[in-house]
Structure formats: structure tokens, C-alpha cells
Amino acid sequence: MTExxxxxxxxxxxxxxxxxxxxxxxxxxxxxTAETVDxxxxxFETKMGPFNGAKLVAxxxxxxxxxxxxxxxxxxxxxxLDFPEGMAGAEGEYMKAVANAxxxxxxxxCTLCSCYPWPVLGLPPYWYKDxxxxxxxxxxxxxxxxxxxLALGAxxxxxxxxxxxxxxxxxxxxxxAGTEHMTEEQLAGLxxxxxxxxxxxxxxx
Amino acid sequence: MKLQxxxxxxxxxxxxxxxxRVFVEEWEKRxxxxxxxxxxxxxxxxxxxxxxxxxxxxxxxxxRTGAEGMNPFDYFKFRYYEKWLGGISSHFIxxxxxxxxxxxxxxxxxxxxxxxxxxxxxTAIDERIEKYLVTxxxxxxxxxxxxxxxxxxxxxxxxPPATEHTRxxxxxxxxxxxxETVYDGAYSYFCSTxxxxxxxxxxxxVKFEPDELWGKIAEPGFAIYADLFDAYLSPRAx
Numbered sequence: 001m002t003e004x005x006x007x008x009x010x011x012x013x014x015x016x017x018x019x020x021x022x023x024x025x026x027x028x029x030x031x032x033t034a035e036t037v038d039x040x041x042x043x044f045e046t047k048m049g050p051f052n053g054a055k056l057v058a059x060x061x062x063x064x065x066x067x068x069x070x071x072x073x074x075x076x077x078x079x080x081l082d083f084p085e086g087m088a089g090a091e092g093e094y095m096k097a098v099a100n101a102x103x104x105x106x107x108x109x110c111t112l113c114s115c116y117p118w119p120v121l122g123l124p125p126y127w128y129k130d131x132x133x134x135x136x137x138x139x140x141x142x143x144x145x146x147x148x149x150l151a152l153g154a155x156x157x158x159x160x161x162x163x164x165x166x167x168x169x170x171x172x173x174x175x176x177a178g179t180e181h182m183t184e185e186q187l188a189g190l191x192x193x194x195x196x197x198x199x200x201x202x203x204x205x
Numbered sequence: 206m207k208l209q210x211x212x213x214x215x216x217x218x219x220x221x222x223x224x225x226r227v228f229v230e231e232w233e234k235r236x237x238x239x240x241x242x243x244x245x246x247x248x249x250x251x252x253x254x255x256x257x258x259x260x261x262x263x264x265x266x267x268x269r270t271g272a273e274g275m276n277p278f279d280y281f282k283f284r285y286y287e288k289w290l291g292g293i294s295s296h297f298i299x300x301x302x303x304x305x306x307x308x309x310x311x312x313x314x315x316x317x318x319x320x321x322x323x324x325x326x327x328t329a330i331d332e333r334i335e336k337y338l339v340t341x342x343x344x345x346x347x348x349x350x351x352x353x354x355x356x357x358x359x360x361x362x363x364x365p366p367a368t369e370h371t372r373x374x375x376x377x378x379x380x381x382x383x384x385e386t387v388y389d390g391a392y393s394y395f396c397s398t399x400x401x402x403x404x405x406x407x408x409x410x411v412k413f414e415p416d417e418l419w420g421k422i423a424e425p426g427f428a429i430y431a432d433l434f435d436a437y438l439s440p441r442a443x
Binding site for chain 2: 004005007012013014015017018019020021024026027028029030032033034035036037039040041043048085086088089091092093094111112113123124125126127129130131132134135136138139140141142143144147148154155156157159160161162163164165166167193194
């Protein structure tokens with residue numbers, strides 16, 4: 001009976017060994033190469049990651065016309081900027097941006113799995129995939145945001161976007177006050193993955 | 206019904222683990238990379254053939270079907286990538302690429318330090334996988350289908366019997382919403398789920414009010430915007 005709730009004592013070592021064993025067998029059998037996994041991981045470290053989203057948000061902050069285009073036709077606006085090839089690639093085939101504004105806050109969730117806009121944000125962090133988050137964000141988003149440290153006033157409307165079909169959503173947070181002197185590159189440094197999913201806002205420092 | 210289809214709104218789960226890392230153990234990166242490789246080498250993609258011995262169709266639908274088919278206790282017990290490791294290993298065993306014995310022996314070798322690093326492989330395999338990452342796997346078809354609904358229409362979510370895989374969040378079943386957006390074109394799904402999706406069809410963003418979803422316990426001041434396939438919607442009787 002208790003077996004269902006117990007983990008093997010070497011839980012992580014066992015999983016690590018099993019993953020290593022599987023990768024080794026797949027290489028030996030010609031399914032993948034010895035480089036495959038490292039190359040995939042390298043792609044997400046250098047080409048598809050939250051640094052792309054941060055660049056987009058910073059541009060939207062300094063160029064209001066670009067922000068309008070980014071919301072109206074997200075892929076076309078992304079194509080205007082100098083990004084690596086693949087911004088409409090895997091898990092970015094149909095992306096849409098929504099913008100926070102005074103009185104409106106956006107939150108992106110996926111109640112069925114872990115849909116996430118890879119080209120602009122990279123891979124989803126654990127909190128996004130946490131069953132508690134996925135369950136509660138659909139019912140009590142304001143409470144969840146409070147637990148994340150984001151207290152929203154009762155007058156602020158929360159728009160929760162549940163990715164259950166094809167669209168991959170991301171949020172353009174509001175530009176923080178007191179950043180008028182900052183360059184676009186410095187502004188990008190203020191944009192966190194959490195702010196682009198709506199569980200945080202962008203802060204000046 | 207399957208619990209995994211009804212996660213949205215489930216009560217009693219307690220605080221969220223605000224873990225910001227993508228991978229919490231090094232080995233998780235390896236199984237993620239293997240999954241991406243499988244998607245990139247999947248037979249349904251129109252990408253150059255390679256010498257890879259992978260001859261399966263493998264998409265998100267396969268991984269999701271596995272997760273939705275798990276015993277719900279196990280679903281909550283195991284971490285995200287633990288589920289992937291289980292589902293992906295099972296696919297390679299069930300499809301005859303490897304045997305359970307081989308995997309157990311190799312695992313024991315790694316644990317005992319008797320393991321030798323595998324090497325080599327055709328670089329065209331890795332080129333194809335990167336090509337997949339760059340080009341994606343578009344499900345959008347030219348819009349030959351006229352959408353049944355327009356923005357502002359009231360729609361009711363259908364209540365089809367549970368299938369082994371769905372893209373219909375359980376908490377929306379039988380609920381009434383208003384079409385917010387009709388997306389351009391028509392979208393197919395990786396497979397026919399048996400509850401209506403698979404062939405190309407319109408997709409809508411539908412807005413649901415909290416009191417419609419949760420009644421009196423609803424938190425005020427928010428709305429759910431859900432992207433739903435045409436097959437999951439009915440017109441609301443006037």
C-alpha cells in the first residue's frame with residue numbers, strides 16, 4: 001500500500017542512470033548521435049531563450065508603434081528584429097503577445113500540459129508546470145499572484161490565457177517608472193521570464 | 206473521466222512551488238534532448254531523410270497521451286521530467302528499438318561505473334533536428350473552411366466522452382462563453398483524438414466569466430480566455 005507513496009532511496013541516481021543508459025543505447029542503435037542532446041541543449045542556451053522575449057519587450061517600450069504591431073501581428077513584428085533563424089519554429093508557430101496596461105494584468109497558463117512560446121521564452125520553468133499552479137490559476141489567479149509576491153488591486157482586471165489549442169501566448173509587461181534614462185539594452189535586462197508570463201511585473205532595479 | 210483532463214480549478218492542492226529553474230537535476234536535460242530529437246526525426250515531418258533508425262511518428266500528442274494515461278497518483282507523485290523519462294523509455298521498448306533487459310543492464314552498468322561512452326553518428330541526423338527546431342511543425346492550413354462562429358457569439362462547450370487524449374480542458378465542459386477571436390485559417394492536430402479534433406478546423410479564443418465557471422466561490426475580477434477547437438463548441442440555444 002505505501003509503495004505508491006514512496007520513492008526508491010536512490011531516486012535521482014536511478015533516473016540519472018536510466019536516462020544515461022537510454023541515451024547510450026539510442027546512440028549505439030543509430031537513433032541519435034553522440035552529439036544530439038548537447039546540440040539541442042545548446043540551441044536553447046544560445047538561440048531560443050528568454051533573452052529574445054526581453055529584447056522584444058524592450059523594443060516595445062521604446063517604440064510604441066512597434067508595440068502596436070507586436071500585439072496586432074506578433075510573428076510579423078518579431079520578423080522585423082534581428083533574431084536568429086527559427087523565431088517561428090518549434091512551439092513558436094503561432095505566437096501572440098498581450099500587453100499589460102493600467103487596470104489590466106495578463107497571466108498565461110496551460111491547464112492541460114505545459115505549452116510555452118519556446119522561441120521567445122525558451123523552456124518552461126517548474127512553477128509553470130506545477131499541478132498546483134495549473135489548477136489554482138484557473139480559479140483564483142489573484143490569490144496565486146499574491147503568493148508569488150504580486151499584489152494587484154481589486155480594480156485591476158486579470159486576463160488569464162489558457163493555451164489549449166495552438167496559440168502560444170506571452171505578456172508585454174508595463175515599463176517600470178524611473179527608467180526614462182535607460183538604453184534599450186539596459187531595459188531588456190529588467191525583463192524576466194516571470195514578467196513575460198504574468199506572474200511578476202518588470203521592476204526598475 | 207480522467208483527472209489529468211480536469212486539473213484546471215481542482216481544489217485542495219496547496220501552495221505553488223515557485224521553482225524558477227527549467228531543470229532541477231542534470232539528467233533531466235538529457236531526456237528533454239532525446240524528446241526534441243524524436244520530434245525532429247518524426248516520420249510525419251517533411252524534412253530530409255537521414256540514416257537515423259528512428260521510424261516512428263512522435264509528437265507532443267504522444268507525450269501528452271502518456272501523461273494523461275498515467276494513474277493520477279503517479280501523475281502527482283512524479284516530477285515533470287520523471288514522467289517524460291517513463292513515457293519515452295516505454296515508447297522505445299514497446300516499439301522494439303530496445304528491450305527492457307537492455308535498458309536495465311545498461312542502467313546497472315552506469316550505476317556500477319562500468320559504462321563506456323557511446324560515440325559517433327551521422328551529422329545529418331543532428332542537422333535535421335536543428336532544422337525542425339528552426340522550421341517547427343505547422344498545423345495551420347489555408348482557410349478553406351468558413352468558421353461557424355463570429356466574435357461576440359455565445360457558445361457552449363461540448364461534453365464528449367473522455368478519450369485517451371484531449372485538448373478540451375475539463376473545467377470548461379458544458380460552460381457558456383463568448384467568442385473573443387476567430388483565428389485565421391484552420392488548424393489540424395497531430396492525431397485524431399477521437400473526441401473530434403485531428404482534421405483541420407477553425408480555432409477560437411473563447412472568454413469565460415468566473416461565476417460561469419466557479420459559481421459563488423469564484424474570485425471576482427478576472428476572465429479565462431481559452432483557445433478551443435471548433436469541434437468542442439456548440440451554438441448556444443437562444
